[in-house]
Amino acid sequence: MKKRGKRSRQVRIVLLSGFVLILVFFFIVSALGRGEFSLFHKVGLEVMGAAQSVSTAFTGYFGGVWGNYRELINVREENRRLREELRQYEAATSRYREAVATNVRLEKMLGLKENLPDPTITARVVGRDPSLWFKTLIIDRGSSDGVERGMPAVTVEGIVGQVINTSPNYAKVLLANDPNSAVDVIVQKNRVQGIIKGDGNDFVLHYVLRNSDVEKGDHIITSGLGGVFPKGLPVGQVDEVVRSQRGMFQSIRVEPAADFSQLEHLVIIMKKTSLAE
Known part of the structure; x- marks a missing residue:
């Protein structure tokens, strides 16, 4: 232990002596200015030059690392800002598209109201059963x-x-594709009459005689009978016709003109019907 401590003191003395010598060399070189260097001075200059070169390189390296780090932080902050701006622009664009789509729908509803018997009122769908x-x-x-x-x-x-129940601020509408619904209709091309009933998804056209001319693609419209819907409103388009060998009537499936899964706004025709009695 004593030998190890003695050796450690010797190392410290040598390092301190070297540091003092370097300072002395630096002082001598600085004091000489532009004077002629002796060999001793030249050796001192070499030592000081090498030490300063290492110091400069060390400082430059870590200065570059710190600069790159600061630039990286700035780039990250700029990316965060740009992403936030992009999110705001996308949200604004989405709101603009929705406003345009809503405006188009309401304009169409306005055109529809002009072709319906007065009075009418526009309503917004707020829920489903x-x-x-x-x-x-x-x-x-x-x-x-x-x-x-x-x-x-x-x-x-x-x-x-058709409206089936009301409260002061809301009303319930039974959809035409409900099995409990029935609407008097005609085939637009030849005025063949029938009754549309729902099957939960599409329509089924009932009571059309087997020899009646009904084909896939024919348009079905309201007949105006029954005192519910005005005459001539679109109901749907024939999707399938089956003529069996037995029975008096055809089996006809009709695809609804309205998409019941995407209803947002409706027009209520404010006329009294049999249900109101």
């Missing part, structure tokens, strides 16, 4: 707006259904 047994939806117009049970509901594409 979660039950699997009934196809109904809730609108934001009720008895305080003059909406009554039995009034028909339509959209730009075609018929939607």
Whole structure:
């Protein structure tokens, strides 16, 4: 232990002596200015030059590392700012597209109202019946707006259904594709009459005689009978016709003109019908 401590002191003395010598060389070189160097001075200059070169390189290296680090921090901050701006622009673009789409729908609804018997009122769909047994939806117009049970509901594409219940601010509409719904219709091309009933998804056209001329692609419109829907409103398009050898009537499936899964706004025709009695 004593030998190890003695050797450590010797190392410290040597390092201190070397440091002192370097300082002396630096002082001598600085004091000489432009004077002629002796060999001793030249050796001192070499030592000092090498030491300063190492110091300069060391300082330059770590200075570059620090500069790159600061630049990286700045780049990250700039990327974060740009991402936030992009998110705001995308949100604004989405709101603009939605506003344009809503404006187009409302303009079409306005055009529809002009072709319907007065009075009418526009309603927004706010809910749907979660039950699997009934196809109904809730609108934001009720008895305080003059909406009554039995009034028909339509959209730009075609018929939607009929009001079956009201509260002061809301009303429930039974969709035309509900099995409990029935609408008097005609085939547009030849005025063949029938009754449309829902099957939960599409329509089924009933009571069309087997020898009647009905083909796939024919358009079905309201007949105006029954006192519910005005005459001539789109109902759907024939999707399938089956003529069996037995029975008096054809089996006809009709694809609805309105997409019941994407209803947002409706027009209520404010006329009294049999349901209102």
